Amino acid sequence: MAPLTPHWDQPSHPDIQEVIINPHEFSSKSLSKISLPPFGLYAKLEFPPCTLAASPSYATVQCGRDAHLDLNSDLLYINHSCEPSLIFDTANMNVRAGPNGLSPGEELTFFYPSTEWSMAQPFDCLCGAPSCRGRIAGAKDMSEAQLAGLWLNGHILELLEEREREREGNDLRDMGTRNKEPAPENGTSSSSTLTAGGGLTEIPPPEDLTAQALRNALAHAEKVVEAASAALQSYLASAAEAAALSTSTDGRGERGPAGAGTVAALASGLTRRGITSRELSGEMGGDTIAVSGS
Structure with missing residues (x-):
């Protein structure tokens, strides 16, 4: 020009x-x-x-x-x-x-x-x-x-702001398209990438952030329950030993509110079915001990 x-x-x-x-x-x-x-x-x-x-x-x-x-x-x-x-x-x-x-x-x-x-x-x-x-x-x-x-x-x-919004919209549309891709015949949805050795390794599909957070919370709760169950079983085992020692010591066969037989039965029940919410809430402390018969 x-x-x-x-x-x-x-x-x-x-x-x-x-x-x-x-x-x-x-x-x-x-x-x-x-x-x-x-x-x-x-x-x-x-x-x-x-x-x-x-x-x-x-x-x-x-x-x-x-x-x-x-x-x-x-x-x-x-x-x-x-x-x-x-x-x-x-x-x-x-x-x-x-x-x-x-x-x-x-x-x-x-x-x-x-x-x-x-x-x-x-x-x-x-x-x-x-x-x-x-x-x-x-x-x-x-x-x-x-x-x-x-x-x-x-x-x-x-x-410039419109250009940025358009790019973000395109990224979201691309992400939605990827998430809507048909799953393989085995019912799973994944992608593959080359490893350093030249082979293919499966990459799991992206997961909804809310589902992932709930999954993490559930895993954490399970670990807490497992730790509490293990601690309680350890305590009950110690209490059973102490009750048995007390019975043999006084020679009368008398026991307190949580004698060796009751403690052993409770420990056996926990081993079979795991600890319940009632037991965790403290109802195991008196005459309300619930032992499963199954």
Whole structure:
């Protein structure tokens, strides 16, 4: 695409901008004539000379989701840089100094993807900045890392959020598709992957997080019950030994509330069927001991 031939009176901003025309295509540039503090107002984007463009081109600036401006002025000669000296705030129709301010003689640049979602004419950046992003084709084709730390217009931020939501939706749909794949003939659903030795190993299908949490809780509860049962059986065995020793010592065959026979029977019942909730709740302490006869 050939460079645009100026159709406006030049210079259009003689007090603030010096344009250096280079005969090579797309190699002209602009220098600042003024000094500004960080985010100071450099120029207004006004109607006129600005007009809404019928379609985007390399010479337009995007000012909304589907709106573009023809600058119709020497501001067109402000080049791209990955470390720009200016900010094009199209929502407020302002051109402002960047976060480092502006000095006389400094080249006027702005970050094209801060306004452009998808550029009509992508190019390889030659700004030479340490953080140069390389290929410049608009914010649509750039990652969050590439855009981090740079001022972006509102319409670019909105489009980036939509892109992220669309990606998340696609990920969820892909996950749902994988989960709905028909199970093998054996009734299981799994996938395979190559091992280091070159063989295949089965990978279990992803499990619902709630089911997994309940499964883990059940396993934990079973371990608690097993530990309590083992502790109780150990205690009952010790109590049986103590009761037997007491009976043989006093010579009268008398026993307390939990004599050797009762303790032994309880221990036998626990061994057969495991401990019950009634026994765990303390009802085993008096005349309410329940021993299974099965």
